[in-house]
Amino acid sequence: MKKILFVNRQAPFGRSYAKESLDALLAGSAYDQDISVLYSGDGVFQLIKEQQAKSIGQKNIAATLPALEMYDITKIFAQASALNTRGLTAEQLAIDVKLLTDTEIATLTQNQDCILSF
């Protein structure tokens, strides 16, 4: 079993990274690997609960996030400093995430076999 970290650093709708990351994540969960997910930088914008992406003809990224648990993806992290910088609090997020300091992110990164960047 490999330790794989999905790193999401892009805001949800400007580009297709967020959707592609979720697709890869859900597909990847079928292979019985040790998966973690990190939202950092602008990636934390993907977590905002009150998304109404219909108004721009897209699907809410945040609506898919609660499904992660059903796929046994439970190690979900967000960069605390990124939330702070963007004026976001944990209450505004669509799912429970564990907030990590930059130092904790460094450790998380080093402990992986593989990193997929989105």
Place this chain on the structure above:
Amino acid sequence: MALHIINRSPFQHSALSECLDVISETDILVLIEDGTYASSKPTADEDKLAHIISSGRAYALREDLSARGIVAQTHVINMDEFVTLCTEHNPIQSWF
């Protein structure tokens, strides 16, 4: 020890500064494509980057430097050496 690859200009993108926020003391940094613009001039992240350069943990790709006319303060490596570094470090994280 992780290897971090940056391919964006530090003057237009936050890829480098976000990487510097979470890089470990034993990790190395490889600047490629427009990321090589970080290898000569100090940026907003001058201190952290300068520390990584002075501790010998920063590399820039020769082809990309010469194409852009940049003189690097980092180690300068060719494509083969880049591949070797990739085989010697794990995990590898791309910042773009």
